[in-house]
Amino acid sequence: MEKIEHINYIKVPVAKVYEALTTHEGLSRVWTTDLIVKPEVGFVNEFGFGDEEPTKMKIVELSENKRIVWECTDSDAEWIGTGISFDLSEKSNVTSVVLRHYNWRELTEFYQWCNYNWAMFLLSLKLYCENDEGTPYQSRTF
Template identity: 60%
Template sequence: MADIEHIQYVRKPVDAVYAALSTQEGLGAVWTEKLVVKPEVGFINEFDFSDNYDTKFRNVELTPPTRILWECVQSDPEWIGTSVSFDLETRNDMTAVTLRHMGWREVTEFYRFCNYNWGQFLYSLKLYLETGKGQPYQQRQF
Protein backbone atom coordinates (compact mmCIF):
# COMPACT_ATOMS: atom_id res chain seq x y z
CA MET A 1 0.00 0.00 0.00
CA ALA A 2 1.04 3.60 -0.59
CA ASP A 3 0.22 6.85 1.16
CA ILE A 4 0.39 10.50 0.15
CA GLU A 5 1.64 12.91 2.79
CA HIS A 6 2.11 16.69 2.72
CA ILE A 7 2.63 19.45 5.27
CA GLN A 8 1.74 23.14 4.99
CA TYR A 9 2.24 26.01 7.44
CA VAL A 10 -0.55 28.56 7.78
CA ARG A 11 -0.35 31.87 9.61
CA LYS A 12 -3.68 31.45 11.38
CA PRO A 13 -4.76 29.91 14.70
CA VAL A 14 -5.50 26.20 14.75
CA ASP A 15 -9.25 26.83 15.36
CA ALA A 16 -9.54 28.82 12.12
CA VAL A 17 -7.72 26.10 10.16
CA TYR A 18 -9.94 23.40 11.64
CA ALA A 19 -13.05 25.38 10.67
CA ALA A 20 -11.82 25.78 7.10
CA LEU A 21 -11.30 22.02 6.81
CA SER A 22 -14.55 20.91 8.41
CA THR A 23 -17.25 23.30 7.16
CA GLN A 24 -19.11 23.88 3.93
CA GLU A 25 -17.92 27.49 3.81
CA GLY A 26 -14.26 26.63 4.28
CA LEU A 27 -14.08 23.61 1.98
CA GLY A 28 -16.13 25.52 -0.60
CA ALA A 29 -13.51 28.25 -0.69
CA VAL A 30 -10.60 25.79 -0.73
CA TRP A 31 -11.56 22.60 -2.63
CA THR A 32 -14.76 22.87 -4.68
CA GLU A 33 -17.61 25.37 -4.71
CA LYS A 34 -20.17 22.58 -5.18
CA LEU A 35 -20.44 20.52 -2.01
CA VAL A 36 -22.61 19.33 0.84
CA VAL A 37 -20.66 19.21 4.11
CA LYS A 38 -21.63 18.92 7.77
CA PRO A 39 -19.13 18.69 10.62
CA GLU A 40 -20.81 15.63 12.16
CA VAL A 41 -19.25 12.20 12.70
CA GLY A 42 -20.91 9.72 10.34
CA PHE A 43 -22.12 12.37 7.91
CA ILE A 44 -21.19 11.69 4.27
CA ASN A 45 -19.75 14.83 2.72
CA GLU A 46 -20.39 15.20 -1.03
CA PHE A 47 -18.03 17.01 -3.40
CA ASP A 48 -18.66 17.86 -7.06
CA PHE A 49 -15.74 18.16 -9.49
CA SER A 50 -17.91 18.28 -12.65
CA ASP A 51 -18.94 14.70 -11.84
CA ASN A 52 -22.43 15.16 -10.33
CA TYR A 53 -21.28 14.90 -6.68
CA ASP A 54 -19.53 11.59 -7.25
CA THR A 55 -16.85 12.12 -4.58
CA LYS A 56 -18.12 11.20 -1.11
CA PHE A 57 -16.25 10.99 2.19
CA ARG A 58 -17.67 9.83 5.53
CA ASN A 59 -16.57 11.84 8.57
CA VAL A 60 -14.93 9.15 10.71
CA GLU A 61 -13.25 11.39 13.29
CA LEU A 62 -13.70 15.06 14.14
CA THR A 63 -11.54 16.12 17.08
CA PRO A 64 -11.61 19.92 17.27
CA PRO A 65 -9.25 21.59 16.73
CA THR A 66 -6.55 19.02 15.99
CA ARG A 67 -7.77 16.15 13.77
CA ILE A 68 -10.16 15.29 10.96
CA LEU A 69 -10.42 11.83 9.39
CA TRP A 70 -12.49 10.95 6.34
CA GLU A 71 -13.11 7.60 4.63
CA CYS A 72 -13.85 7.59 0.90
CA VAL A 73 -17.11 5.74 0.23
CA GLN A 74 -17.66 6.82 -3.39
CA SER A 75 -15.37 8.25 -6.06
CA ASP A 76 -12.82 7.02 -8.55
CA PRO A 77 -12.27 3.30 -7.85
CA GLU A 78 -8.70 4.01 -6.72
CA TRP A 79 -10.02 6.24 -3.91
CA ILE A 80 -12.78 4.00 -2.55
CA GLY A 81 -11.69 2.61 0.81
CA THR A 82 -8.86 5.10 1.24
CA SER A 83 -8.75 7.61 4.09
CA VAL A 84 -7.78 11.27 4.26
CA SER A 85 -6.63 12.84 7.51
CA PHE A 86 -5.76 16.36 8.55
CA ASP A 87 -3.64 16.71 11.69
CA LEU A 88 -3.25 20.24 13.01
CA GLU A 89 -0.59 21.47 15.41
CA THR A 90 0.22 24.94 16.71
CA ARG A 91 3.84 25.89 16.08
CA ASN A 92 4.82 29.35 17.30
CA ASP A 93 2.53 31.77 15.42
CA MET A 94 1.48 29.21 12.78
CA THR A 95 -0.55 26.05 12.36
CA ALA A 96 1.16 23.04 10.82
CA VAL A 97 -1.30 21.07 8.66
CA THR A 98 -0.31 17.49 7.88
CA LEU A 99 -2.48 15.91 5.19
CA ARG A 100 -2.33 12.16 4.63
CA HIS A 101 -4.21 10.23 1.94
CA MET A 102 -3.78 6.65 3.13
CA GLY A 103 -4.46 3.18 1.83
CA TRP A 104 -3.74 3.42 -1.89
CA ARG A 105 -3.44 -0.08 -3.30
CA GLU A 106 -0.60 0.91 -5.65
CA VAL A 107 1.30 3.85 -7.09
CA THR A 108 -0.38 4.68 -10.40
CA GLU A 109 -0.58 7.65 -12.73
CA PHE A 110 -3.76 8.74 -10.89
CA TYR A 111 -1.94 8.45 -7.53
CA ARG A 112 0.77 10.79 -8.85
CA PHE A 113 -1.85 13.23 -10.20
CA CYS A 114 -3.67 13.24 -6.85
CA ASN A 115 -0.40 13.68 -4.97
CA TYR A 116 0.22 16.90 -6.91
CA ASN A 117 -3.37 18.07 -6.42
CA TRP A 118 -3.32 17.51 -2.65
CA GLY A 119 -0.34 19.89 -2.61
CA GLN A 120 -2.46 22.39 -4.53
CA PHE A 121 -5.28 21.85 -2.02
CA LEU A 122 -2.97 22.84 0.84
CA TYR A 123 -1.78 25.89 -1.09
CA SER A 124 -5.43 26.90 -1.63
CA LEU A 125 -6.07 26.43 2.11
CA LYS A 126 -3.12 28.70 2.93
CA LEU A 127 -4.31 31.34 0.45
CA TYR A 128 -7.86 31.24 1.80
CA LEU A 129 -6.84 31.61 5.41
CA GLU A 130 -4.11 34.19 4.89
CA THR A 131 -5.64 36.32 2.11
CA GLY A 132 -9.36 35.51 2.22
CA LYS A 133 -9.44 33.88 -1.23
CA GLY A 134 -8.63 30.24 -2.00
CA GLN A 135 -8.41 28.46 -5.36
CA PRO A 136 -11.23 25.92 -5.46
CA TYR A 137 -11.56 23.50 -8.37
CA GLN A 138 -13.84 25.79 -10.39
CA GLN A 139 -11.27 28.59 -10.34
CA ARG A 140 -8.16 26.53 -11.16
CA GLN A 141 -6.63 25.96 -14.55
CA PHE A 142 -5.57 22.38 -15.22
Protein backbone atom coordinates in the same frame (compact mmCIF):
# COMPACT_ATOMS: atom_id res chain seq x y z
CA MET B 1 -0.12 0.08 0.37
CA GLU B 2 0.84 3.55 -0.77
CA LYS B 3 0.35 6.83 1.07
CA ILE B 4 0.45 10.49 0.09
CA GLU B 5 1.74 12.79 2.81
CA HIS B 6 2.24 16.57 2.79
CA ILE B 7 2.80 19.27 5.38
CA ASN B 8 2.17 23.01 5.15
CA TYR B 9 2.45 25.89 7.59
CA ILE B 10 -0.33 28.46 7.75
CA LYS B 11 0.14 31.74 9.61
CA VAL B 12 -3.20 31.74 11.46
CA PRO B 13 -4.50 30.14 14.66
CA VAL B 14 -5.45 26.47 14.45
CA ALA B 15 -9.18 27.21 14.94
CA LYS B 16 -9.32 29.05 11.59
CA VAL B 17 -7.74 26.09 9.76
CA TYR B 18 -10.04 23.59 11.48
CA GLU B 19 -13.05 25.68 10.50
CA ALA B 20 -11.87 25.86 6.89
CA LEU B 21 -11.58 22.06 6.76
CA THR B 22 -14.94 21.28 8.35
CA THR B 23 -17.46 23.88 7.15
CA HIS B 24 -19.33 24.57 3.94
CA GLU B 25 -17.85 28.07 3.75
CA GLY B 26 -14.27 26.89 4.19
CA LEU B 27 -14.32 23.81 1.96
CA SER B 28 -16.20 25.69 -0.79
CA ARG B 29 -13.45 28.31 -0.83
CA VAL B 30 -10.62 25.75 -0.67
CA TRP B 31 -11.63 22.58 -2.57
CA THR B 32 -14.84 22.84 -4.62
CA THR B 33 -17.89 25.08 -4.70
CA ASP B 34 -20.12 22.04 -5.44
CA LEU B 35 -20.48 20.36 -2.06
CA ILE B 36 -22.72 19.13 0.72
CA VAL B 37 -20.93 19.04 4.07
CA LYS B 38 -21.80 18.85 7.72
CA PRO B 39 -19.22 18.77 10.54
CA GLU B 40 -20.60 15.65 12.20
CA VAL B 41 -19.02 12.22 12.71
CA GLY B 42 -20.82 9.69 10.50
CA PHE B 43 -22.06 12.28 7.99
CA VAL B 44 -21.07 11.62 4.37
CA ASN B 45 -19.74 14.80 2.77
CA GLU B 46 -20.18 15.12 -1.00
CA PHE B 47 -17.73 16.98 -3.24
CA GLY B 48 -18.49 17.63 -6.93
CA PHE B 49 -15.84 18.12 -9.60
CA GLY B 50 -17.51 18.82 -12.93
CA ASP B 51 -19.39 16.12 -14.82
CA GLU B 52 -18.33 13.22 -12.58
CA GLU B 53 -20.45 11.74 -9.80
CA PRO B 54 -19.62 13.42 -6.50
CA THR B 55 -16.81 12.13 -4.32
CA LYS B 56 -18.27 10.95 -1.01
CA MET B 57 -16.26 11.15 2.20
CA LYS B 58 -17.63 9.74 5.45
CA ILE B 59 -16.46 11.69 8.48
CA VAL B 60 -14.76 9.15 10.75
CA GLU B 61 -13.17 11.47 13.30
CA LEU B 62 -13.45 15.11 14.34
CA SER B 63 -11.19 16.22 17.16
CA GLU B 64 -11.65 19.98 17.36
CA ASN B 65 -8.55 21.91 16.33
CA LYS B 66 -6.49 18.68 16.25
CA ARG B 67 -7.60 16.03 13.74
CA ILE B 68 -10.08 15.32 10.95
CA VAL B 69 -10.42 11.90 9.30
CA TRP B 70 -12.49 10.99 6.25
CA GLU B 71 -13.07 7.63 4.58
CA CYS B 72 -13.83 7.64 0.87
CA THR B 73 -17.03 5.69 0.24
CA ASP B 74 -17.67 6.65 -3.39
CA SER B 75 -15.44 8.17 -6.05
CA ASP B 76 -12.92 6.99 -8.59
CA ALA B 77 -12.31 3.28 -7.96
CA GLU B 78 -8.76 3.96 -6.76
CA TRP B 79 -10.07 6.24 -3.98
CA ILE B 80 -12.80 4.00 -2.57
CA GLY B 81 -11.66 2.61 0.78
CA THR B 82 -8.83 5.11 1.17
CA GLY B 83 -8.64 7.51 4.07
CA ILE B 84 -7.72 11.17 4.29
CA SER B 85 -6.54 12.71 7.55
CA PHE B 86 -5.61 16.23 8.56
CA ASP B 87 -3.51 16.57 11.71
CA LEU B 88 -3.28 20.10 13.08
CA SER B 89 -1.01 21.73 15.62
CA GLU B 90 -0.26 25.35 16.46
CA LYS B 91 2.86 27.09 17.68
CA SER B 92 3.11 30.88 17.94
CA ASN B 93 0.00 31.46 15.77
CA VAL B 94 1.35 29.24 12.98
CA THR B 95 -0.63 26.08 12.27
CA SER B 96 1.00 23.02 10.78
CA VAL B 97 -1.27 20.84 8.67
CA VAL B 98 -0.19 17.29 7.93
CA LEU B 99 -2.37 15.80 5.19
CA ARG B 100 -2.25 12.05 4.62
CA HIS B 101 -4.14 10.12 1.94
CA TYR B 102 -3.55 6.49 2.82
CA ASN B 103 -4.49 2.91 1.91
CA TRP B 104 -3.84 3.32 -1.80
CA ARG B 105 -3.59 -0.17 -3.28
CA GLU B 106 -0.79 0.76 -5.69
CA LEU B 107 1.25 3.62 -7.08
CA THR B 108 -0.40 4.54 -10.39
CA GLU B 109 -0.47 7.55 -12.68
CA PHE B 110 -3.73 8.62 -11.00
CA TYR B 111 -2.02 8.37 -7.59
CA GLN B 112 0.72 10.69 -8.86
CA TRP B 113 -1.86 13.14 -10.23
CA CYS B 114 -3.70 13.13 -6.88
CA ASN B 115 -0.42 13.68 -5.04
CA TYR B 116 0.07 16.88 -7.03
CA ASN B 117 -3.54 17.96 -6.45
CA TRP B 118 -3.31 17.44 -2.67
CA ALA B 119 -0.34 19.83 -2.66
CA MET B 120 -2.50 22.32 -4.58
CA PHE B 121 -5.27 21.77 -2.01
CA LEU B 122 -2.88 22.72 0.81
CA LEU B 123 -1.80 25.82 -1.08
CA SER B 124 -5.45 26.79 -1.57
CA LEU B 125 -6.07 26.20 2.15
CA LYS B 126 -3.13 28.45 3.03
CA LEU B 127 -4.29 31.20 0.64
CA TYR B 128 -7.82 31.05 2.02
CA CYS B 129 -6.81 31.09 5.69
CA GLU B 130 -4.18 33.80 5.33
CA ASN B 131 -5.69 35.99 2.57
CA ASP B 132 -9.38 34.94 2.33
CA GLU B 133 -8.81 33.83 -1.29
CA GLY B 134 -8.57 30.10 -1.86
CA THR B 135 -8.52 28.40 -5.24
CA PRO B 136 -11.37 25.88 -5.44
CA TYR B 137 -11.61 23.43 -8.33
CA GLN B 138 -13.91 25.70 -10.33
CA SER B 139 -11.35 28.53 -10.25
CA ARG B 140 -8.35 26.44 -11.30
CA THR B 141 -6.95 26.12 -14.78
CA PHE B 142 -5.95 22.55 -15.59
